[in-house]
Amino acid sequence: MASIVVQQLGKSFRTKKKREGFAGSLKALVRPDYEDKTAVGSISFKVEQGETLAFLGPNGAGKSTTIKMLTGILHPTAGYAEVLGCCPWKERTKLSYGIGSVFGQKSQLWYHLPPIDTFELMSRIYELRRGDYLQRRDQLIERFELGPYLHTAVRKLSLGERMRCEIAAALLHRPQVLFLDEPTIGLDVVVKQRIRELIRELNREEGTTIFLTSHDAGDIERLCERAIVINYGRIVFDDRVELMKRRFLTHKTIRLVLEEEPERVELAGVSVLEQSGVRLALSVDTELTTIEAALSRIMARHRIVDVTVEDPPMESIITHMYGYSGKEELAT
Amino acid sequence: MTALGKSVKYVFIGKITLRNQLAYVADFLVRSLFLLLILYIFLQLWRTTFQGEGTELIAGYSFKQIMWYLVVTEAMTLACPSLCTRIEEEVKSGDVAFKLVRPISFIAFHYVEYMSEAAIRFAVNAVLGGALGLLVIGPPAFGAGLLWLPVAAFGGFTVNFTVNMTLALSAFWVEETRGLEFVYHKFLFTIGGMLMPLELFPEALQRIGHWLPLQAIVYIPAKTAVAFDWTRLPAMLATQAFWIAVFGLIAVFVYRKGVKRLNVNGG
Numbered sequence: 001m002a003s004i005v006v007q008q009l010g011k012s013f014r015t016k017k018k019r020e021g022f023a024g025s026l027k028a029l030v031r032p033d034y035e036d037k038t039a040v041g042s043i044s045f046k047v048e049q050g051e052t053l054a055f056l057g058p059n060g061a062g063k064s065t066t067i068k069m070l071t072g073i074l075h076p077t078a079g080y081a082e083v084l085g086c087c088p089w090k091e092r093t094k095l096s097y098g099i100g101s102v103f104g105q106k107s108q109l110w111y112h113l114p115p116i117d118t119f120e121l122m123s124r125i126y127e128l129r130r131g132d133y134l135q136r137r138d139q140l141i142e143r144f145e146l147g148p149y150l151h152t153a154v155r156k157l158s159l160g161e162r163m164r165c166e167i168a169a170a171l172l173h174r175p176q177v178l179f180l181d182e183p184t185i186g187l188d189v190v191v192k193q194r195i196r197e198l199i200r201e202l203n204r205e206e207g208t209t210i211f212l213t214s215h216d217a218g219d220i221e222r223l224c225e226r227a228i229v230i231n232y233g234r235i236v237f238d239d240r241v242e243l244m245k246r247r248f249l250t251h252k253t254i255r256l257v258l259e260e261e262p263e264r265v266e267l268a269g270v271s272v273l274e275q276s277g278v279r280l281a282l283s284v285d286t287e288l289t290t291i292e293a294a295l296s297r298i299m300a301r302h303r304i305v306d307v308t309v310e311d312p313p314m315e316s317i318i319t320h321m322y323g324y325s326g327k328e329e330l331a332t
Numbered sequence: 333m334t335a336l337g338k339s340v341k342y343v344f345i346g347k348i349t350l351r352n353q354l355a356y357v358a359d360f361l362v363r364s365l366f367l368l369l370i371l372y373i374f375l376q377l378w379r380t381t382f383q384g385e386g387t388e389l390i391a392g393y394s395f396k397q398i399m400w401y402l403v404v405t406e407a408m409t410l411a412c413p414s415l416c417t418r419i420e421e422e423v424k425s426g427d428v429a430f431k432l433v434r435p436i437s438f439i440a441f442h443y444v445e446y447m448s449e450a451a452i453r454f455a456v457n458a459v460l461g462g463a464l465g466l467l468v469i470g471p472p473a474f475g476a477g478l479l480w481l482p483v484a485a486f487g488g489f490t491v492n493f494t495v496n497m498t499l500a501l502s503a504f505w506v507e508e509t510r511g512l513e514f515v516y517h518k519f520l521f522t523i524g525g526m527l528m529p530l531e532l533f534p535e536a537l538q539r540i541g542h543w544l545p546l547q548a549i550v551y552i553p554a555k556t557a558v559a560f561d562w563t564r565l566p567a568m569l570a571t572q573a574f575w576i577a578v579f580g581l582i583a584v585f586v587y588r589k590g591v592k593r594l595n596v597n598g599g
Binding site for chain 2: 068071072073074075089092093096097099101103106108110111112113117120121124125126127
């Protein structure tokens with residue numbers, strides 16, 4: 001059964017065009033120029049119940065606008081959508097009982113009060129039965145390890161602690177669909193990892209549909225089964241993350257610190273990105289060779305002090321994908 | 333869930349706002365110092381005016397009544413949170429999204445938040461203003477007016493909320509609303525009876541004032557306190573109820589129109 005159905009959904013904004021200089025500003029006061037900006041072109045997709053979807057795209061691609069239409073905050077200018085059988089912008093209140101949302105750069109917690117007070121408020125807002133609320137709250141406190149700072153004012157929490165509380169607060173009413181807009185932004189590696197695990201567990205155990213936007217390749221790889229890439233308001237990729245990785249994550253970066261300065265590195269499928277003394281950054285084309293093969297060949301020649309393997313940033317993968325298919329699709 | 337059950341959530345929002353606002357009590361106290369300054373200046377002005385006139389009463393008000401009138405109007409005015417600033421910020425930062433994805437009424441949420449904040453600020457201002465009044469002016473002769481002041485103040489804050497909400501909701505279209513708020517405040521200061529009772533105005537201005545909602549905000553509560561009149565009380569409370577209904581409906585209408593064309597920033 002589909003949790004989300006989107007049919008040719010579009011949103012355009014009418015914005016005032018700013019003219020150059022002081023004279024331009026005065027002219028604009030008398031005769032303003034408007035331009036229509038298409039934030040979301042005409043997109044269609046379905047998300048099945050229990051699916052984990054990464055909704056990706058560069059800044060300004062239309063991701064947040066789409067989330068805002070699917071949560072009923074924005075009214076579209078074209079098309080139709082259904083979330084849990086409700087038209088979001090027409091039945092926003094009814095829908096709000098079935099969805100949860102976390103916006104990574106915004107906080108829903110009361111700044112001067114401890115998280116427990118926000119949880120209490122949420123229980124009232126969502127009209128939860130007392131027993132159900134207490135059981136759910138305790139379950140989330142245990143799962144998200146919130147016990148130690150449950151009674152600490154939010155302003156005194158670290159970003160990681162706060163984000164765990166934000167997600168827990170969004171889950172109190174057992175939403176069937178969880179919208180996560182950049183949930184790991186600004187978090188350190190360990191906290192990111194923990195948050196991903198928690199969301200994954202939630203999806204497995206409760207069958208919650210996850211709709212995630214992120215610029216973090218790790219979020220997408222470790223959390224999502226399917227990815228939709230949007231650019232210039234249009235879908236340029238919609239398939240399994242595995243396939244996306246195979247097709248588009250063709251390069252990885254190996255950063256090495258060696259014991260001695262290396263000689264010229266000449267390996268098939270490997271190119272040097274940066275070399276400075278004993279530090280070396282290599283780009284590995286995973287279609288031509290594997291990371292393991294590249295590393296073993298380097299280890300055969302040099303002693304390694306430190307090594308890290310990095311994925312290219314999501315932005316560059318998306319740009320790469322757009323180069324492959326977006327322009328052609330957009331032209332039609 | 334019944335309507336009564338649903339209203340419980342708003343009572344709780346009010347309670348949590350009150351608790352959150354307690355963190356700002358020190359800030360309110362500092363702001364209230366401004367109240368002392370205003371009252372001191374007006375004390376001097378009115379003393380000189382009464383001496384110049386050489387009468388005990390001006391438009392039916394004694395010097396003491398005028399000063400206590402000012403204590404009430406200033407305590408109320410300084411207690412009103414800036415709704416335009418709040419909603420404008422919510423729209424600009426995109427935080428409005430959190431209000432819209434919840435099963436709560438946007439206007440009702442802001443109302444309980446506004447009233448809780450105003451209640452705390454009014455209490456702080458009333459204590460400070462009252463203390464100064466007792467020290468400098470002497471005890472007031474409020475009588476039954478003191479009992480009806482909370483009711484009239486509640487009505488006054490509610491009228492102010494509905495008018496402010498109507499102005500603040502224009503943020504859904506224009507994003508910059510503080511200009512409107514500035515003009516509105518200036519009307520409230522003058523023709524709204526914040527600086528002096530409407531009876532002191534020229535006849536024509538008084539007539540205009542009585543047709544505007546502004547009188548319901550601080551003039552009616554302050555007059556109820558300092559010049560209480562049983563026979564006029566029902567009419568004054570009915571005036572407040574009328575403007576609450578009018579601007580409440582306008583605010584709901586503007587909200588319904590605005591939310592359809594809202595452009596949530598950020599993200």
